[in-house]
Structures are given as structure tokens and as C-alpha cells.
Amino acid sequence: MKLRDALLTAAIAALPATAAAQTVGVDELWARYDTQATEFEQLQAECDSGDRTTTRVDRICRQTAEASLALSTTIEELLSVDDSLSGDDRELLVDGMLTQEQIAGALWVDLGECQRGVDILEGLRARPELELRPLVRQATEQYLADGEACLAPPTTQAPELAGGGPSSQPPSRVGPIVLLATGGGALIGGAVYDLAMGSKRSEFNQLLDECGGRCAPGPDADRQVELQDQLDGAKLPVALLYGGGGALAATGLVWMIVQGGGADDGEAGRADVSLSPMFRRGRVGVTVRATF
Numbered sequence: 001m002k003l004r005d006a007l008l009t010a011a012i013a014a015l016p017a018t019a020a021a022q023t024v025g026v027d028e029l030w031a032r033y034d035t036q037a038t039e040f041e042q043l044q045a046e047c048d049s050g051d052r053t054t055t056r057v058d059r060i061c062r063q064t065a066e067a068s069l070a071l072s073t074t075i076e077e078l079l080s081v082d083d084s085l086s087g088d089d090r091e092l093l094v095d096g097m098l099t100q101e102q103i104a105g106a107l108w109v110d111l112g113e114c115q116r117g118v119d120i121l122e123g124l125r126a127r128p129e130l131e132l133r134p135l136v137r138q139a140t141e142q143y144l145a146d147g148e149a150c151l152a153p154p155t156t157q158a159p160e161l162a163g164g165g166p167s168s169q170p171p172s173r174v175g176p177i178v179l180l181a182t183g184g185g186a187l188i189g190g191a192v193y194d195l196a197m198g199s200k201r202s203e204f205n206q207l208l209d210e211c212g213g214r215c216a217p218g219p220d221a222d223r224q225v226e227l228q229d230q231l232d233g234a235k236l237p238v239a240l241l242y243g244g245g246g247a248l249a250a251t252g253l254v255w256m257i258v259q260g261g262g263a264d265d266g267e268a269g270r271a272d273v274s275l276s277p278m279f280r281r282g283r284v285g286v287t288v289r290a291t292f
Contacts, residue, residue, distance in 0.1 A: 026082050033074050040067040040100075047107075058111065065107035069120065072100035088196075094129055098136050106143040114150035121147065135182055179252025186245025190238050197234045200227050 043064040050057035075097040079090060101124045108117030121144045124130065130137045204227040207220055215221040 026078075026084075029074065029078050029081065033071070033078060036067060036071040036074055040064065040071050043067050044103075052111070061107060061111055065104045065111070068100045068104040068107070072097045072104065075100070095133065095136075098124065098127065098130060098133060102136050102140050102143070105147075106139065109143050109147040109150065112150070114147045118144060118147035118151065135178065135185065138178065176252045179248050181252075183245045183247070183249025183252060186241045186248065188245075190241030190245060193234065193241060194238050197231060197238075200230055203227060204231060 043060055047057065047061040047064045050060065052058055052061055075093050079085070079093055079097070085093070101120060105117045105120035105124060108114070108120065110117075121140050124140050125137075125144065130140065204224065207215060207224045207227070211220060211224070215224050
């Protein structure tokens with residue numbers, strides 16, 4: 001039985017228990033999630049900015065892959081036991097869970113642990129949720145192909161045809177397209193999130209008008225403070241989605257223009273871009289990982 005099925009069965013069996021006992025378990029999972037998410041972000045930053053040929057950075061990148069997989073497992077547990085999650089929150093957590101698995105598999109392939117990476121990516125490809133997330137699925141297929149090529153026995157290189165040099169191949173369009181699509185998705189996500197806060201802004205403005213500013217102590221004042229906190233908390237994630245999405249889309253567009261339609265003198269580059277939702281109860285952010 002899969003871990004999530006076992007956790008779900010245990011949660012159902014525990015329903016007659018007190019609500020406080022269930023809350024403690026969920027809170028412990030959230031505390032673990034916050035700790036693991038922070039650890040992953042720190043390790044990822046060091047891994048992506050360092051020289052992987054050095055022993056220290058290689059070790060950090062391996063720790064990053066382990067942390068990414070552990071975070072994905074914790075998210076899966078949360079999805080199984082936290083019944084208070086809204087539909088949108090669940091979708092964000094599923095996005096994060098799948099992206100963390102993809103990052104872990106891709107890192108192991110990049111680090112030369114090809115069989116380990118392929119095993120993770122094959123398990124990810126079998127998840128039905130991946131069908132609704134084309135960008136993660138594309139990255140999964142791309143790294144699966146790299147991992148399988150790494151595991152395949154070497155083949156003898158065919159001699160070049162007489163009178164001709166190496167064949168010219170057009171530059172890869174995968175990188176610019178992924179950047180454009182990822183940036184566009186982030187911009188759409190920011191717009192949806194911004195629009196979702198519209199009703200709260202309207203209610204807050206209505207209270208301002210009715211009270212002539214800050215409401216007198218009472219239910220209206222409590223609601224006014226609650227709405228202010230929610231609106232303030234939405235500013236950062238909306239700015240991240242708009243800013244990060246715009247930057248990624250602009251980079252993809254410039255890259256595509258620079259490529260043009262001719263042949264590349266060297267090996268075609270490849271871009272690996274992951275937009276990983278980092279969800280916290282009450283707020284959401286994004287972690288962008290790009291490797292060229």
C-alpha cells in the first residue's frame with residue numbers, strides 16, 4: 001500500500017478521536033514542511049550558484065536532491081491528512097509536490113546518479129496529476145531521456161560523410177518556449193491571485209467609508225484588521241508572480257529572437273526551468289530554478 005493510502009486510512013480510523021489530537025498531528029506536519037522548505041531553498045541556492053566539479057558543491061547538490069524528495073513526501077502527507085485545505089491550496093501543494101520530485105530526479109541525473117534519477121522520474125511520470133501540468137511533464141520527459149541515455153551502453157560513432165562537415169542543426173527552441181510558457185503561467189497565476197483578493201479589497205474599502213477611516217472597537221474593527229492583514233499578506237506573492245513571470249517571459253522572448261532561424265555554431269543549449277510553488281498557510285511564493 002502506498003504511503004499516502006496508508007496515511008489516509010490512518011486519518012479515517014482516527015476520526016472518533018478528539019479534534020485537538022488531529023490538529024496537533026497536522027500542525028506537526030506543517031512545522032516539518034516549513035523547516036524542510038527553508039532548508040531546501042538554502043541548499044538549492046548554494047547548489048545552483050556553485051561549481052559542481054568541487055567536492056563541497058557536489059555534496060551540497062546531493063543534499064539538495066535529498067531535501068527536495070523529503071519535502072515532496074511531506075507535502076503528500078499533508079494532502080492526505082489536512083482536511084482544512086481549500087481547493088486552491090490543494091492545487092498549489094500538488095504543484096509543489098510534483099515539482100520537488102522533478103527537481104530531485106533531475107539533480108540525480110545531473111550528478112551522474114542516473115539510475116537513481118530515472119527511478120524517481122519514472123515514478124513521477126506515472127502520477128495521473130502530471131497530465132494537468134504540461135511544464136513539469138515536459139521537464140520530466142527531458143531528464144528521463146537524459147538519464148536513459150546515460151544508462152545506455154556507448155555506441156560507435158559513425159564516420160562523417162566524405163566531402164562534408166558535421167551536419168548543421170537548428171538551435172533548440174525548447175529553452176525559450178519553456179521560459180515563455182513558465183513566465184506566462186506565473187503572470188496568469190498572479191492575475192488570478194490578485195483578482196481573488198478583489199472582494200476583500202471591496203469589503204475593506206466599504207468599511208473605511210462606513211467608519212470614516214478606522215472603525216471603533218467592535219466586530220467591524222476586528223474585521224477591518226483581519227482584512228488589512230490578508231491584503232498586506234497578498235502583496236508579496238502577487239509581486240513575485242508578476243515580477244518573476246515577467247522576467248522569465250521576457251528572457252524567453254529575447255532568447256528566441258537572438259536564436260533566429262539559422263544554425264548554431266556550437267551544441268544547442270538547453271534550459272531547465274522550474275517554477276516551484278512554496279506554499280505557507282495564508283500565503284504563497286515561488287522559487288524559480290533556471291539552468292542553461
